[in-house]
Amino acid sequence: MDGADVWHERLGWRFGLIASDPAERGAALARLADAERNAQDAWDRFNKAWRRRSAHRNYVEALRYSLPGGLWDRPSGPDMGTWPGLPYVLCFLEWEARYPQEWTRYAKSWGTKEDLIRDVAAARHDETVTSKLVELIETVVQRPYRCKDREYVRVARAVDSEYLRSRLERAARSDNPWAQRHAGYVLWLLDRPEVPNTRHVWRTWLAAAPESQHRLASSGSRSTAS
Numbered sequence: 001m002d003g004a005d006v007w008h009e010r011l012g013w014r015f016g017l018i019a020s021d022p023a024e025r026g027a028a029l030a031r032l033a034d035a036e037r038n039a040q041d042a043w044d045r046f047n048k049a050w051r052r053r054s055a056h057r058n059y060v061e062a063l064r065y066s067l068p069g070g071l072w073d074r075p076s077g078p079d080m081g082t083w084p085g086l087p088y089v090l091c092f093l094e095w096e097a098r099y100p101q102e103w104t105r106y107a108k109s110w111g112t113k114e115d116l117i118r119d120v121a122a123a124r125h126d127e128t129v130t131s132k133l134v135e136l137i138e139t140v141v142q143r144p145y146r147c148k149d150r151e152y153v154r155v156a157r158a159v160d161s162e163y164l165r166s167r168l169e170r171a172a173r174s175d176n177p178w179a180q181r182h183a184g185y186v187l188w189l190l191d192r193p194e195v196p197n198t199r200h201v202w203r204t205w206l207a208a209a210p211e212s213q214h215r216l217a218s219s220g221s222r223s224t225a226s
Contacts, residue, residue, distance in 0.1 A: 004084040011070055011088050017095045017102070025102070032106055035066040067092060068112040074119065081123035089116050090132055097139045100146060114148040121154035130159045138167045141182035142174075149182075153197040156186050165190065181209065 002010075016028030042062035063069030071092060075083050093116060096103040125133065133155055140152050156164065168190075171183035185205055195201055 002084060007084045007088065010065055011067075014067065014088060014091055018091060018098055025099070029102065029106060032067060035062075036106070038062050039066045039069060067107045068109045071112065071116065076119055077122050078124050080119050081125050081129070086120075086123075086129065089120065090129070090136070092116065093120075094136055094139070096146075097136060097143070100143075110147045114151055117148065117151040118154060121151075121158045125159070130161075131163075133159050134161075134164045134167060137164065137186070138171060141168065141171055141186060142176055142179040144178055145182070150197060150202070153186060153189055156190060157193060160190050181206075184209070 013028055013031050016024045017032070019025050019028070039059070039062040042059040046059040063072070071085060071089055074080065074085055074089070080086060080089075092107070093113070095107075096113060120133065137152055137156050137159075140149055156168075165187065168183040168187050171179040172187060174180065185202065188205060189195060189197060189201075
């Protein structure tokens with residue numbers, strides 16, 4: 001397993017993707033574009049000489065410097081909580097949550113997003129990571145629904161606490177109609193751990209929600225199919 005220093009050398013600059021400074025994000029995006037080109041070049045070489053093991057090794061190595069490819073070779077279950085790559089998983093998810101258009105343009109992978117969220121929810125985390133996950137959930141519930149966002153309910157249940165609920169309750173009382181709807185639904189599920197987070201349950205909850213939320217949901221309910 002690579003150590004934290006190796007991960008930092010390989011992917012440390014990725015934190016620029018979630019920086020508030022557009023110039024810093026732009027520089028990180030340029031680095032990501034270079035990494036993607038290197039991975040694509042390695043893939044092209046592999047296709048031209050697919051019988052040569054060295055070409056495949058070069059492609060796998062190039063992927064490790066890119067996103068989301070650098071996150072594919074990871075442990076699952078509780079072991080992920082101590083994995084040196086976890087900060088980069090959180091960075092990848094935060095990037096998608098805060099800058100979805102840039103994420104979609106440069107690194108869109110809904111399957112990877114879904115798998116990462118599930119793996120994070122299944123792991124044991126320290127207080128620092130748990131606080132980061134609470135902030136991530138709060139960010140997600142305040143925006144219009146995006147593909148696989150429903151998976152964040154797993155994380156909310158895994159890190160359920162008074163701290164999380166207070167953040168969700170604040171979002172549910174805000175003037176943001178998306179936050180009212182999404183945070184309200186997550187809070188409702190936290191009070192009912194035995195209830196599955198299915199599309200049927202979501203639609204049933206919407207039907208009982210206030211009319212203002214129901215009107216808003218009608219414009220975006222199709223997207224919840226994912």
